[in-house]
Amino acid sequence: MKCQYCEKPATFxxxxxxxxxxxxxxxxxxxxxxxxxxKEASSPAASIAGALAKxxxxxxxxxxxxxxxxKECPVCGISFFEFRNTGRLGCPYDYTHFSSDLIPLLxxxxxxxxxxGKRPCRAAAADSQAQMIQLRREMEEAVEKEDYERAxxxxxxxxxxxxxxxSDETQQEDQA
Numbered sequence: 001m002k003c004q005y006c007e008k009p010a011t012f013x014x015x016x017x018x019x020x021x022x023x024x025x026x027x028x029x030x031x032x033x034x035x036x037x038x039k040e041a042s043s044p045a046a047s048i049a050g051a052l053a054k055x056x057x058x059x060x061x062x063x064x065x066x067x068x069x070x071k072e073c074p075v076c077g078i079s080f081f082e083f084r085n086t087g088r089l090g091c092p093y094d095y096t097h098f099s100s101d102l103i104p105l106l107x108x109x110x111x112x113x114x115x116x117g118k119r120p121c122r123a124a125a126a127d128s129q130a131q132m133i134q135l136r137r138e139m140e141e142a143v144e145k146e147d148y149e150r151a152x153x154x155x156x157x158x159x160x161x162x163x164x165x166x167s168d169e170t171q172q173e174d175q176a
Contacts, residue, residue, distance in 0.1 A: 003029035073097045132161055 001010045010027035014036070017023050028036060069081035078090030080098060089095065095102065106113050135158050142151035 001027050003027060003032055005029075005032045068101060071098070071101075128161055132158060135161075 001013075002008065003010045004027050006029060008029035008031070011030055012026075012028045012033040014026045014028065014033075015023050016026070026036070069079060069084070071080045072078065073090060073094050074097070075093040076090035078094060080101060083089055083094070083098070089098070103113055135154050139151050139154040139158070142148070142154060
């Protein structure tokens, strides 16, 4: 399909839903889409225009995209073309190898390049449980070696962890 204003291929197909006249479809090339977005920035469609402008800023020419598609990971051999088609990388090194190409993509999708989320409650309990198990083993070893001073230090550490809510029993009582 060709652009409504020139002979170039249309790469943007914008449908505006308007009440009295119904949907209006526009087929634009990249150049005319940029012009359209600049004109529409003051209209109610500004949020859509902003999203499209963001997409255009990330857009690459066909040559740049063809060169990028040829780029391969030296470890697993996955090409960027394969990543674009499947949405999956091949190995952990791909994040390093393709980082300059992934950062704009992640920023456009998530508005960030680092994940900031919550930690599951049970993960914290599992960590403290593992620490308590390790401390109990160390305390038993200290008793076997008759190092009672070290055993009492470990016992005190265990009591502090248990008082701070580290054991499952304490957490279950708090939830009830």
